Amino acid sequence: KIEELENARAEIQKLGGDITALNAQIEELDKLKETVKSLEKYKSMYFRVKSEVDNANRLAADSKNTADGxxxxxxxxDSMMQMQKQALALKDQNISTLEQERAELSQKVALASILKADNIKIIAVSAKGKEKEGDLHKAKSISxxxxxxxxSENRVATKNTKDIYIRIVEPDGATISTSTETLSGEFSYxxxxxxxxxxxSILYNGYITPVTVTYTKEDEYKxxxxxVEVYCEGSLIGTGTFTVE
Structure with missing residues (x-):
């Protein structure tokens, strides 16, 4: 359109005609052309920006979906971890309960396995071999x-050789530990x-087992x-008394 007007303007100018109006039209068309170019430029920028915005929105949506996922x-x-923690806590509680029950059972077995010395008899033997059973003895008659x-019978106790410790405690609380025939010593209690x-020492098989020991003191009893205290495996299993006059 502009080229046609320019050609027409050249022809009119050759012929000496007035081209003022034509120049105005051409100038107006040039301005319109520049306006169109600007619009095309902004249109291109618009679509480019819109495309970038759309891409950004898609990325944001994808990111949100990913974040939600x-x-x-x-x-x-977190729910699984909570369940596992609860399961572990329950397991620990069960283990603790079992350990406590086992400890209680072990304690019961230990208590039940403690031996017991029954029917403790104190017999004084004179120098002539005469025996006197009872709780009261004369000092000079005890050789x-x-x-x-x-x-006693105990089916829970371990069947093996048992060491029996006997203490004879004097009226002042001292342990008699001097003998011409037996060796004294120490033990833990x-x-x-x-x-x-x-x-x-005795061989214990779980059944009633009689025990007899003889003690010879170097000097007279006080x-x-x-x-008289009887110990076995760290426990006091029986006591008896006698009086010397």
Whole structure:
């Protein structure tokens, strides 16, 4: 259109005609052409920006979907972890309960396996071999002291050789530990070290087992009440008394 007007303007100018109006039209068309170019440029920019915005929106939507998916996954994992924690806590509680029950059972077995010395008899033996059973004895009539008792039946206790420790405690609380025939020594009881007057060993098979020991003291027994204590495997299993006058 502009080229046609320019050609017409050239022809009119050759002929000496007035081209003022034609120049105005051409100028107006040039301005319109520049306006169209600007519009095309902005249109292109618009579509480019719109495309970028659309891409950004898609990325944002994808990111949101991904984030939502991750949140859901994290929530599921958190739930699973909570369930696992609860399961572990329950397992630990069960283990603790079982350990406690086992400890209680072990304690019951340990208590049940403690032996018991019954029917403790104190027999004074004179120098002539005459025996007198009872709780009261004269000092001069005691050449030897025979101590007899029975270990009760216990099917829970371990069947093996048992060391029996016997303490003869004088009225002042001292342990008699001097003998011409037996060796004295030490043993542990309740985290303490005690002296024993004599020690003997028996083969215990769970049934009633009689035990008799004889103790010979180097000097006379002190006047007053004496206590006989019988120990086995760290426990006091029986006591008896006799009085010397």
């Amino acid at each position: 991750l949140k859901t996954m994290l929530s599921q994992q 030897k002291l025979k101590i007899a008792f029975t270990i 309740n985290n303490k070290t005690l002296f024993y007057s004599m020690k003997t 006047i007053g009440k004496h206590i």
